[in-house]
Amino acid sequence: MKKGKRIAVIGGGASGFFGAINTKELMPDSEVTIFEKTNQVLTKVKVSGGGRCNVTHACFDPQELTQYYPRGEKELRGPFHQFMTYDTIEWFGKRGVELKTEEDGRMFPVNNQSRDIIDCFLKSCEENNIAIKLKSELNQIMPQEKGYRLSFTNGQELFFDVVLIASGGNAKLSAYHWINEMDLQIITPRPSLFTFNLPKHPITQLMGLSVDHAVVSLSHSNYESEGPLLITHWGMSGPAVLKLSSYAAIELNKRNYQFSYQVNWSGVEDHDSMEIILNQYKNDYPKRSIMKHKTINIPSRLWEYLVKVSISNPDCNWGDCSKKDLEQLATNLTEQSFIANGKTTFKEEFVSCGGVDNKEINFKRMECRKYPNLYFAGEVLNIDAVTGGFNFQAAWTTAYIAAKAIAEV
Template sequence: MHKDVIIIGGGAAGFFAAINIAEQNPSLKVAILERGAAGLTKVKVSGGGRCNVTHAEFIPQELIQNYPRGEKELLGPFHQFMTGDTIEWFEKRGVELKIEDDGRMFPVSNSSQTIIDCFLNEAEKYQVEVFYNHSVKSLEQKNELFHIETSQGNFSSEKILIATGSNPKIWKLLEDLRHTISQPVPSLFTFNIEDDRIKDIPGVVAKDVEVKVLETDLWSEGPLLITHWGMSAPSILKLSAFGALEFAKRDYKFQIEINFIKKSFEECLDTLKTLKQDLAKKTVFKSTQFELPKRLWHKLVLASNMVEDTRWADLNKLQLENLASQLTQAIFNVNGKSTFKEEFVTAGGVNLKEVNFKTFESKYIKNLFFAGEVLNIDAVTGGFNFQNAWTGAYIAAKSIAQ
């Protein structure tokens, strides 16, 4: 079967590109090949089923700082199509977005199905054909035509866009076409930690902490969530993205130092000495300080060689220093990782030096385009990976439609 344009991958980037191509050039016959029984599965689970469409960051130079891989390459593309354009694109199609306190943007409906329905309706409107259960087995170019063998038949096309996300089989086919693949490793994951200081207090959130990875330059700040298996939330997820390659090298075994109150050890010690005078008759255990969650404070107090009925007045120099250390320099051993919710993000993919970021076309093979995480681009959590998908898909679509 012949089509003018074939998109391999029925995810966010694939549908977004197909719709934009068909809208900009209605004369083109556009088809999507999706290996699964349904497309847009990652959209479905994104943001806990609400779909974190993008992030309310409107300055390209600021936006690129959320991409551990792809920061330099995305600056130009974000000047062509970024957050404001994404919002306008969806609003034109009846999908209104809202901004949450942390900058994440979701459909007002709070349902990822709204985004899925938008894509399916637009694809139908512009006569984009979607072939489900079509797993690509081979891809080659002969006489300026691409030939694609799938599990359910063969296709040919003048132009191809690869939007399969992190797909090892597709990466292998691209390697056969002379492209280089940066070794994939997980990004965006939580840390597995067994420690009495966080045992039995899952769900506790420290609102603003600083986390450093010992023996590296890696650090981050933000909210910290204690889970059944260790730690999560933005401070940890950001570290996991920027440290993806380093942590893989270490087999996910390393140490982190947490400053729960973002004050220096000396500042903290001075405050504790003042509290020793002001709260002399009260117990330390029951006198939660520094706006910390009560259960976390209890754990850190007990870890400082105190008991529940230790009074402030009775604290000795060592106990004060121990508590200051637990609050500002607490060291935890990380041993392994866990998936963040149901969202899978991988660092790795097509080498960025082999792509023209003015068009998202291969520098090696004419009329072969890329969008989304098939490239070696990934971001921290918060809607940034989707923004990369929309931007790449839009620019590739514009190039293909011409």
């Protein structure tokens, strides 16, 4: 691209800043401006990972990495060969932000502060003379013979040679009106990555209790996920629940977030196998208290709860348990049923599926197929991932590719 081009970046979030900084570094003579509709930038970066910022995930195989994206798996295969996890680590490392890997693969700044990422971006913008305009909500994009005229709700109209749209996801279809007016297809947005509400269910009395490995299955479907599960005062959370909410986001929306699901707490494959284990323990230790002697490795408080809801006399010994009692205990250990009534956003980290239809985009360049010099990056696209740093990695990747393509024109 020729020198002196004016480039607008719509959105002051992760993908917007990453795209703006990389564009300016690749094109030092260009004029890059970030427009953010609110009075704050990088708000999701700030709250991510409980305020630590889960920058990416320690997965270094592009093919494997795509498996974590319920929407965007196919489209991201090529982009991840252009900019991958190790590129993210190197990019931040060169700017003084070292990342560390935790046991579950999530990667954070070594100081455990999202502020490190925010300061890195703001410093890079200052050093590269990237302008940041707050309270600048875009109202309309008007294609010109060469470039675009942007109309903002504050009354401003400005011309730019190139536009990078990195406005993030949104729960409302109306938020995409200025994109839809360009005859670009929008997939109706729906929430993704949320916890399950169980109003007044007795299991919520175990709030704060976690299980290292549980299997959660959505009734009347093939959706299933596994991993750590956390019981909260409102229901259930943790990676197992969050992953299921992501993969089944569209189905759960269709059910209006009123749905039944099953939890296998036990680590044992099925009911029949569990029943064999319980009967064997009964035969071997008939005089032991069933409440005090568990047969599987789950938290004692959870075992006691399951015994109470399964056994007619929970204070009895193993030898006194009836066949019906053990059948019910086996059921609750391997396929306990729950009926969810609603959802709760996970730690203020709103993620949506839906957005600009991926068919509208050339993912080799992140450029709109219908409009030259109009680029897209991040969650404004119909791309979303499970929890663990994957959504940010998609933001870094798509924004970097867009910046590179802008600089090559």
